[in-house]
Each structure stands twice: as structure tokens, then as C-alpha cells.
Amino acid sequence: MLKDITLGQYFPGDTLAHKLDPRTKLLITVLYIVALFTAKSYLAYGILVLTLVIAVRISRVSVKALFKGLKPVLFIIAFTAVLNLFYTPGKEIWHFWIFHMTLEGVRAAVTMMLRITLLIMGTFLLTYTTSPIRLTDGLESLLGPLKAIKLPVHELAMMMSIALRFIPTLIEETDKIMSAQKARGADFETGSLMQRAKALVPLLVPLFVSAFRRADELATAMECRCYHGGEGRTKLNVLRYQTCDYLVLGYYAALVAVVIVLR
Amino acid sequence: MEMIKTQDLAFTYPGAEGEGNTRALRGVDVEIERGSFVVVLGHNGSGKSTLAKAFNAVLLPSGGKVYVEGMDTSNEELLLEIRRRVGMVFQNPDNQIVANVVEEDVAFAPENLGVPSEEIRKRVDDALEAVGMSQYVKHAPHLLSGGQKQRIAIAGVLAMEPECIVLDEATAMLDPVGRREVLAAVEKLNYEQGITVVLITHHMNEAEHADRVIVMNDGLVVMDGTPREVFTRKKELEDIGLAVPDTVSLLFSLREAGMDVPTDAITVKECADAIMKNFT
Amino acid sequence: MEEIIRVENLTHTYGAGTPFCRSAVQDMSLDIYRGEFLGIIGHTGSGKSTLIQHLNGLLKPTSGRILLGGEDIWADPKKIRDVRFRVGLVFQYPEYQLFEETVYRDIAFGPTNMGLSKDEIDRRVREAARFAGLSEELLEKSPFALSGGQKRRVAIAGVIAMEPEVLVLDEPSAGLDPQGRESLLANIREFHRERGTTVVLVSHSMEEIAKNVDRIVVLSDSHVLMSGTPREVFARGDELMSAGLDVPQVTRIAMALRERGLAISPDVYTVEELSAELVALKKGGGRKC
Numbered sequence: 162m163l164k165d166i167t168l169g170q171y172f173p174g175d176t177l178a179h180k181l182d183p184r185t186k187l188l189i190t191v192l193y194i195v196a197l198f199t200a201k202s203y204l205a206y207g208i209l210v211l212t213l214v215i216a217v218r219i220s221r222v223s224v225k226a227l228f229k230g231l232k233p234v235l236f237i238i239a240f241t242a243v244l245n246l247f248y249t250p251g252k253e254i255w256h257f258w259i260f261h262m263t264l265e266g267v268r269a270a271v272t273m274m275l276r277i278t279l280l281i282m283g284t285f286l287l288t289y290t291t292s293p294i295r296l297t298d299g300l301e302s303l304l305g306p307l308k309a310i311k312l313p314v315h316e317l318a319m320m321m322s323i324a325l326r327f328i329p330t331l332i333e334e335t336d337k338i339m340s341a342q343k344a345r346g347a348d349f350e351t352g353s354l355m356q357r358a359k360a361l362v363p364l365l366v367p368l369f370v371s372a373f374r375r376a377d378e379l380a381t382a383m384e385c386r387c388y389h390g391g392e393g394r395t396k397l398n399v400l401r402y403q404t405c406d407y408l409v410l411g412y413y414a415a416l417v418a419v420v421i422v423l424r
Numbered sequence: 425m426e427m428i429k430t431q432d433l434a435f436t437y438p439g440a441e442g443e444g445n446t447r448a449l450r451g452v453d454v455e456i457e458r459g460s461f462v463v464v465l466g467h468n469g470s471g472k473s474t475l476a477k478a479f480n481a482v483l484l485p486s487g488g489k490v491y492v493e494g495m496d497t498s499n500e501e502l503l504l505e506i507r508r509r510v511g512m513v514f515q516n517p518d519n520q521i522v523a524n525v526v527e528e529d530v531a532f533a534p535e536n537l538g539v540p541s542e543e544i545r546k547r548v549d550d551a552l553e554a555v556g557m558s559q560y561v562k563h564a565p566h567l568l569s570g571g572q573k574q575r576i577a578i579a580g581v582l583a584m585e586p587e588c589i590v591l592d593e594a595t596a597m598l599d600p601v602g603r604r605e606v607l608a609a610v611e612k613l614n615y616e617q618g619i620t621v622v623l624i625t626h627h628m629n630e631a632e633h634a635d636r637v638i639v640m641n642d643g644l645v646v647m648d649g650t651p652r653e654v655f656t657r658k659k660e661l662e663d664i665g666l667a668v669p670d671t672v673s674l675l676f677s678l679r680e681a682g683m684d685v686p687t688d689a690i691t692v693k694e695c696a697d698a699i700m701k702n703f704t
Numbered sequence: 705m706e707e708i709i710r711v712e713n714l715t716h717t718y719g720a721g722t723p724f725c726r727s728a729v730q731d732m733s734l735d736i737y738r739g740e741f742l743g744i745i746g747h748t749g750s751g752k753s754t755l756i757q758h759l760n761g762l763l764k765p766t767s768g769r770i771l772l773g774g775e776d777i778w779a780d781p782k783k784i785r786d787v788r789f790r791v792g793l794v795f796q797y798p799e800y801q802l803f804e805e806t807v808y809r810d811i812a813f814g815p816t817n818m819g820l821s822k823d824e825i826d827r828r829v830r831e832a833a834r835f836a837g838l839s840e841e842l843l844e845k846s847p848f849a850l851s852g853g854q855k856r857r858v859a860i861a862g863v864i865a866m867e868p869e870v871l872v873l874d875e876p877s878a879g880l881d882p883q884g885r886e887s888l889l890a891n892i893r894e895f896h897r898e899r900g901t902t903v904v905l906v907s908h909s910m911e912e913i914a915k916n917v918d919r920i921v922v923l924s925d926s927h928v929l930m931s932g933t934p935r936e937v938f939a940r941g942d943e944l945m946s947a948g949l950d951v952p953q954v955t956r957i958a959m960a961l962r963e964r965g966l967a968i969s970p971d972v973y974t975v976e977e978l979s980a981e982l983v984a985l986k987k988g989g990g991r992k993c
Contacts, residue, residue, distance in 0.1 A: 171524055173562055294528045326524045329566050334800075340762050341801040344793040345862060346785055346817030363813065366803035370848065378519035381482055385512045386533035386580060387504050393538040397531035397545060467881040468853070569748065596879050599748050599908050600950055626881040629953075665883030670911070670953040670975050677979035683986060692953065696960035702986060703966060 171292045177405060178220030178290040183299030185406040190287045192413040197276050197283075199417070201424040206275060212416060213279055213286075222289045230285040231278065238277050245269040293325035295398070302400055315391025323379070331372065338367050425494055427588050427620045428456040428479050428510065434487030435474050448474040450643035451488065458587070459618045461611070463631040463651075466640035467665035475640065476592040476624045480510040493587070508537065511581030515593040517573035521565045526557070526576055529565055533584040544583075551582035554617070555609045571602025575609050582613070588620035589613070595625060603630070628655070628669050632691055639666070652688040671695040705737040707771075708870060708902050709759060709791070714768035716754050728754035730926040731768070736870065736904060741896050743913035743934075744906045746923030747948055752906055755923070756872050759904075760791040773869075789818050792868030796875045798859030802847040807838070807858050810847050814866040832865035835895045837887065853884050857891075864895065871895075872904040877912060889916055910952045914938065914973050922949065939971035954978055 173179070178186075193212070200206055217224065231238070251265030288296065301318035308314050339349065342363045349360050435449040448471045456462055456479075466472040477483040478490050481497040490497040492506045511533075514520055523529040527548050534544045552558045555575040560568065565576055574594055581589055591610065595603040607623075611633060614621045623630060631637045637654040639647035641664040647654050655661075658668045658676055675687045675695060689698040716729040729751040736742055746752045757763040758770055761777050761784040770777045777787045792814075795801070804810035811832055815825040833843060836857040842850065847858055856876075864871065876892065877885040893916060896903045907913050913920060914934050921931040924947040930937060937944070941951045941959055951959075958972045966985065972978045 171564075173525075173564075292528070293524050323522065326522065326566075330518055333566075337795065338801055340757065341795045341798065342813075343762060344760055344788055344795070345814040345866065346788055347813075348785065348817070363801075363803045367801050370803075371800055375516075375519050378514065378516060379522070382512075382514055382520040383522060383532075385480060385482065385507055387507050387536040387584065388532070389504065389536065394535050395538050395541060395544065396535055397528060397541065397548065399541050467883050469851075601747060601948075628882075665881065667882040667886075671957060673975045674954070674957060674979055677975060678982060681979065681983045683983065692956050692960055695957055696964060699961060699982065700964050700966070 172222060172226070172289050173292075174221055174290065176219055176221050176290070178216065178222075178286070180405070181409060182400055182402050182406045183291050183295045184303050184400060185402070185410055186287055186291055187296070187299050187303060189409060189413040190283055192417050193283050194280060196413075196417045196420045197279055199424070200420045205420045205423045206272075208416065208419065209279060210275075213283060216283075216286055220286060220290045222286060226289065227282050227285055231281055234277070234281060238274055241277065242270040242274050245273050294322050296325075297322035298396065298398075298400060315394075319391075327375070331368070334371060335364065335368060338364055425458075426455040427458045427460075427493060428454075428622075429491045430454050430475075430478070430488065431491075432488035433475070433478060433485050433490060435471075435478060435483060436486045437474075447643055449478070452643075452645055454638060454645060454648070456588070456620060456622060458620055459614070460635045461614045461621045461633070462623070462636045462638060463634040464622065464624045464638045464640060465626065465628065465631060465666060467626060470640040470664075471643040472624050472640045473592055476512070476590050476622065479590050479622065480507050480512055482512070504537075508584050509586055510588045510590060511584055511586040513574065513577045513581060513589065513591045513594045515596050517570050517577065517597065518566065520577045520580070521573065524564055524566075526552070526563050526565050527561045529576060530579045530583050533580055537584065547583045547585070548579075551579035554582055554613060555579045569602060570598045571605035574598065574602065574606045578606070578609055578613075586619065588622065590622045590624070592624050593626075594623075595627065595630065603627075626666070628667060632669075639664070651690060655690050656687040658687075705740065707735040708738040708773060709736040710771040711735075711755070711758070712769045712771065714755070714758060714770065715766050716758065716763060717766045727766075728926055729758075732923075732926070732928055734921055734928055734931065736902060737919075739900050739902055741893075741916065741918045742902070742904045743917035743920045744904060744923065745908070745910065745913055745920060745949065747908070749925075750923040751926040752923055753874065756793060756874055756904070756906060759870070759872055760793045761787040762793070789814070789866050790868055791870045791872065792863040792866050794860050794863045794871070794873045794876060796878055797856075799852060799855035802855060802858060805846060806844055807833075807847050807850070808843040810858060811861045811865050814862055818866060828865045828867060829861075832861040835864055835891060835898075836861035837891045853880060853888075856880075857888070868901065870902040870904065872906070874906045875908065876905070877907075877909075885912070892916075908950075910950050910955075914952050922947075924949070934973060935971040938973040941970075
């Protein structure tokens with residue numbers, strides 16, 4: 162299950178999606194989400210689904226990987242669907258005991274499921290096609306103006322990019338610690354909720370201790386490579402908008418407009 | 425001028441509550457010449473790692489001084505320049521990697537130094553080539569082997585265009601293949617580019633090709649000479665917890681049995697040749 | 705000698721059905737005899753780590769069987785935890801798994817999981833600490849206040865305390881300096897001698913293996929390449945080197961001498977032996993072959 166957590170995973174490639182400026186990708190993801198939540202008509206949803214499909218095709222990310230990203234939130238999706246199904250007021254079409262299903266409920270449930278699915282897939286598309294450092298570079302650049310109000314933009318971006326970089330490493334370490342404790346008879350699978358929570362101590366303590374040690378060593382290594390905060394830092398890959406960026410941004414802006422109009 | 429010079433260097437680690445302080449260095453005077461390949465040997469706790477960290481101001485002296493090309497390491501204003509000139513590679517390959525893509529990690533140092541983009545590009549490519557990892561430029565570093573990760577770390581340091589690279593037990597966590605890769609990489613950098621290399625280790629065989637071996641024990645330098653000079657002091661080395669290579673052990677044993685062999689033929693080839701002289 | 709563990713045609717494939725599919729172990733068979741001190745050598749990628757995780761049931765075979773005392777360990781998957789108490793596995797850099805408030809409690813983790821009485825646990829903890837070379841006064845300290853070498857001993861004690869029938873150690877001396885390594889291996893040897901527990905030592909270091917084990921199994925490319933006594937294995941130095949493995953430095957010196965025409969027996973692998981042979985040869989007039 163641990164291996165299913167693909168957050169932070171990046172699939173390198175040479176497609177248009179990879180070449181776009183990360184700021185563009187961040188902005189269009191935001192625009193896409195806005196469109197998702199303002200959409201009302203079936204036509205609008207149709208266009209949104211089509212947009213995602215085209216984006217996936219262009220980026221050549223495997224559909225399997227996208228669905229894998231849904232796995233952890235499957236429960237939330239199902240839960241939300243059920244809630245919407247039975248608790249939306251409207252014209253009743255079926256009932257069982259105290260649960261009343263309405264037509265509006267069905268529509269709301271389907272809409273919610275679609276929204277969450279497209280939302281997650283759209284966001285994962287972003288992280289799959291953009292390396293964490295590029296992502297944080299993009300964020301840092303977009304949030305740049307906020308430095309004026311003393312927001313530590315660079316520090317936040319650095320924190321994010323290091324966190325993302327260490328996710329696979331920490332997952333590997335968790336596996337190792339789990340194996341080592343299992344070798345001494347630790348049981349992470351059976352037992353009541355309380356028992357399983359207690360069983361996590363031999364996993365979490367070493368993990369935390371190790372994380373602090375890593376942070377300390379990494380900080381030293383960074384300082385030895387002359388890190389001294391955001392002042393005066395340049396970049397290997399400078400962010401530059403190109404024509405394709407403007408076109409894509411234009412498309413998504415138009416998308417939002419269309420969706421609003423179609424309400 | 426020497427690359428690095430220490431004067432009566434002392435360092436004390438503050439102890440935990442209820443325990444005394446640890447005097448890791450008790451008055452060390454060494455000079456590291458530019459362009460040399462120096463190996464610092466010692467058992468764990470001898471102070472060798474502490475010495476390494478004092479070379480680029482990761483640790484500041486509790487007593488005495490450290491000078492990098494004449495610059496005092498305790499001078500805060502010179503800190504960045506000192507660290508640019510004396511780069512360091514650490515023991516744990518994972519905890520030096522900052523980025524998810526090799527080229528971005530190697531670019532970290534020049535980015536910090538405000539080097540212009542095109543120049544960074546060039547440095548990254550040159551550094552990767554110097555350590556033989558050019559084909560991994562867009563690779564994910566955490567998927568590489570230990571030896572490869574350490575070579576990326578070396579490239580990351582090279583991108584600062586340092587004068588000296590200090591490897592603080594950088595081979596300790598590697599398998600024999602990884603160790604060989606890293607040694608070959610730094611030997612090449614020393615030979616071809618004249619970069620001063622200081623290698624901290626407890627593996628005697630890594631000192632075979634060094635210009636100079638410094639042996640530390642209990643916070644002091646106890647031996648300082650060529651590998652040949654140092655390795656023949658078998659008993660002293662064993663007394664401080666180090667092991668001589670089997671070549672030297674063999675030669676000593678043959679000597680004791682009355683054979684006329686030198687005790688400083690430390691490589692397999694030299695040893696075999698020296699022994700053969702007794703049979704012709 | 706009877707086998708205590710038999711690995712029968714073991715294959716383990718990671719990521720079957722995905723583009724990342726690879727067989728870390730392929731059709732591997734080997735026996736581990738009761739009471740022996742066995743060494744397993746192999747370069748990274750030879751299948752070493754995968755193999756040892758099968759010995760205590762942490763991994764399940766894709767095909768093949770693991771027999772412990774003659775019985776398939778996966779016969780009843782629900783009882784697989786018991787196997788882990790009988791085959792103790794110490795991972796590389798085990799000091800990173802310490803978590804308890806005191807050394808005593810960390811060593812007691814295994815026996816506690818076995819459901820033993822307080823007295824029994826106490827006896828086992830103290831004895832394990834002794835075997836691992838830890839003094840009594842360290843028992844009440846926090847494991848995090850110890851040195852790296854001491855922490856490692858605590859981790860090893862934690863596995864010994866389960867009193868397993870087989871103790872498997874993956875690179876127990878990794879990262880230790882020569883003195884630390886000698887000391888730890890001496891403790892392990894002593895443990896083997898006193899207890900008679902079967903010990904399996906997995907290592908990269910030829911010298912380490914050569915000096916300690918009764919028998920060696922050499923892995924290469926997910927297969928067993930050869931097995932035998934150290935003498936038998938190191939006599940095939942050329943094969944080992946072609947497989948990308950190291951041989952002890954002494955063996956290499958002997959090979960170099962043979963190349964230069966000296967009649968050195970092919971199975972010499974310690975300094976004492978080589979020295980004795982050379983002295984004898986010299987006395988005999990320096991015979992060349």
C-alpha cells in the first residue's frame with residue numbers, strides 16, 4: 162500500500178506538458194479547478210472531461226498511474242457520493258428505512274464523484290509532469306510579489322521541494338523499519354484499533370529520530386554548498402514563458418468563461 | 425601557500441547532562457599542500473571526522489586556528505568563500521541530495537553562488553562528466569546505487585569550482601564496488617585537475633595511492649608520512665586499533681622467519697615482486 | 705549433518721506483471737545445516753537481501769519452498785510470525801530500528817512479542833546483552849544516548865534475546881572500524897561456540913568471511929554460483945573474480961606469486977599459511993614450477 166502513494170512522484174518526459182512553464186501548469190490547474198466547481202451543465206462537464214483526456218494524451222502519463230492516485234481517496238469519494246445520494250432534498254425516487262434517495266441526490270452524487278475524480282487526476286497530472294523543484298520554482302515565482310508583505314516565499318518553496326524529494330526516501334525507510342520490527346515479531350496487521358495504534362510506536366519513533374538526523378545532516382550539507390537563503394540565488398533552468406504557454410493559458414481562461422456562460 | 429593549515433587546533437564537544445565534555449581534538453598542527461592527495465586514518469573516535477569538519481568551518485575551533493588559503497575559518501565574512509574553496513562530501517549518500525533530478529542537485533551550489541544560468545549549465549555538464557555520470561543527468565538520484573549517489577555528491581561540490589575536496593568517511597556506507605568508484609573518481613580529479621583531496625577513512629587500503637597518510641588517535645596526530653613509511657609501523661598501528669593490509673602482515677611474518685624482504689611493499693603487485701626477489 | 709533450513713527452487717519476482725518486473729532470486733536451492741557457521745557472499749544485486757528475507761518469512765516465494773526443520777514455513781500463513789522467532793534476522797545498520805526508552809526494554813521487545821513471562825524475559829535480556837558485549841549498566845540507559853557501535857550491539861541483542869534456532873546477520877560489521885569489527889565478530893563467534901546456534905553471516909568482505917565461517921555459499925546474478933569450505937571456494941579465485949567478486953588479499957598475493965612461477969598451493973587464504981609455505985619453499989631451495 163505504501164508503494165501506492167505516488168505523491169511527489171515525477172515521470173520525466175519530453176512532451177508538450179513537460180515543456181510548459183511550471184507557472185503555466187500551476188495556473189491552469191487552478192483555472193481547471195475553478196471551472197470544475199462552477200460547472201453546472203452537462204455540456205460543461207463534457208468539455209471538462211474532454212480537456213482532461215486531451216491533457217493526459219498529450220502528457221503521455223499512463224492512465225494506470227492516474228487511477229492509482231485515486232486509490233487513497235476512494236473511500237472519501239464513495240462516502241461523499243453516499244452522503245449526496247441520500248441527503249439531498251428533492252423528488253424522492255426510492256427509499257429504504259430512513260434513507261431517502263432523490264433524483265437530485267443522484268445528480269449531486271454523480272456530479273460530486275466526477276468533480277473529485279477530475280480534480281485529483283488534474284492535480285496528479287500536474288505533479289507527474291513537473292519535477293518538484295520546477296513546481297516549487299514556479300510557486301516561488303508566482304508568490305514572489307508576496308515577499309513585499311514579508312511572507313517567506315523562498316523558504317516555503319525550499320521546504321516544499323525538500324519535503325517532496327524525501328518522500329520516496331522516507332517511504333523506503335519506513336519499509337525497512339517495518340521489516341526489521343516484524344523480524345522481531347511486531348504485528349502491524351491484526352488486533353483492535355488501539356492495538357494497531359500501539360504497534361505503530363516501534364515504527365514511528367525510529368522514523369522520527371531518523372528524520373531529525375537527516376534534516377540535520379542535510380542542512381549541514383546545504384550550508385557546505387554555500388546555501389544562505391534566497392538572497393542572490395540564480396537558477397539552472399530559468400522560467401520563461403513561451404508561445405505555447407500563452408496559448409494554453411488562453412485556452413483554460415476561455416474554458417472558465419465558457420463554463421460560466423453555460424450555467 | 426598551503427591549502428589548509430591548522431595551528432594547535434583543539435575542539436571539545438559539549439557533553440550530555442551529567443557527563444563530561446569530549447575533547448575530540450587536542451592540539452593538532454597539520455598543513456595540507458595544494459594538489460596533494462592526503463588520507464587521514466584513525467579508528468572511530470580518533471578525531472579524524474572532527475578534523476575534517478574543522479577544515480571548512482562546519483565546526484569552529486574551541487582553541488587554536490584553521491586557515492584555508494590564509495583565510496581564518498572563524499571569520500564569518502569569509503565563510504562562503506572558504507566553503508566554496510573547500511567542498512565536503514559526507515558519509516550518508518541520501519542526506520546530501522537536495523533535488524529529485526540529478527542536474528538540479530548538481531546545480532544547487534552554483535545557484536547559491538549566484539552564477540548566471542548558462543554558466544551553471546556548463547558547470548553541471550562538466551562536473552557530471554568529470555565523475556563519469558553524464559548519462560544520468562535527468563535521472564532521479566534516489567534511485568541510484570550508493571557509489572553513484574556519492575559521485576553525484578562529488579559533482580555537486582565540483583560545480584562550485586573548489587580548490588579542495590574533503591571526503592568525510594564518504595566510502596563508509598558503500599559496498600566494495602561503490603568504494604572503488606568513488607576512489608577512482610577522486611584520484612582522477614586529483615591527478616587530472618590538480619584538486620587537493622583529503623580523504624577521511626578507517627580503511628587502510630584506500631591509502632595505497634595517497635601522497636601522504638596522517639594517522640590520528642585520541643585527538644592527536646600520531647603518524648604523518650608516505651603510505652610506505654606509515655604502513656611499516658605495524659605494531660603501533662595495531663595498538664591504536666587499525667589493521668595493516670595483509671601484504672604488510674605477510675612481509676613482516678616472512679621477515680621474522682628470516683627472509684630478506686622489505687616491509688613497505690604495500691600493493692599486491694609490489695609485494696609479489698619483492699617476495700620473488702628471494703627466489704631468483 | 706542435518707539441514708535446519710532448506711531453500712528449494714526459490715524464485716522471487718518483484719513487480720510481476722508491471723514494466724518493473726524483475727527476478728531478484730531465480731530457482732535458488734541451498735541447505736543450511738544445524739549448528740554450522742555459514743557465510744553468504746554476493747555483490748549488490750546478487751539476491752542476497754531477498755534471499756535472507758525469505759528465511760524468516762518476511763517475503764513470500766513467487767515459487768519454490770522454504771523448509772524449516774523439514775516443514776514448509778508457509779504451510780499455515782497465519783503462523784508465519786512464529787517462524788520469525790525461530791529464525792532471527794538482523795538487518796544492515798540495525799541501530800536505526802531502536803525505539804524504546806531503555807536498552808533493557810528494547811532488547812525485551814522480541815521476547816515480549818513472544819508472550820513470555822517476566823522472569824523469562826529478564827533472563828533472556830541479560831544473557832543477550834552479555835553475548836552482544838554490553839555491560840549491565842547500559843541496560844537502564846536510553847538507547848539514543850549510546851555510541852553507534854553500542855547501539856548496534858543493542859539491536860543484535862534484541863534478536864539474540866528471542867533465542868532463535870538460526871541467527872542471520874546481514875553485514876553486521878558494516879561501517880565499523882577494524883577494531884570494532886574484530887570485537888563484534890569475536891562476540892558472534894563466542895555466541896556460536898557457546899550456544900551452538902546456527903549462524904548465517906552475509907557479507908561483502910571476503911576477509912571477514914574467510915576468518916570466521918565453516919562453509920561459504922557464493923551468490924551471483926540471482927543464482928548460487930558455488931558453495932564449499934573457504935578453502936574450496938577461494939581455490940577458485942579466478943571464477944570468483946570473473947563473477948565480479950573480490951577474493952581475500954592473501955589469495956590475490958598467492959595468485960600473483962603463482963603467475964610469477966612459484967609453486968604455491970591453490971587453496972591458501974590466510975597470511976599464516978602463505979608465510980609458512982613461502983618459508984618452506986625457501987628452505988627447500990626455492991623451487992619454481
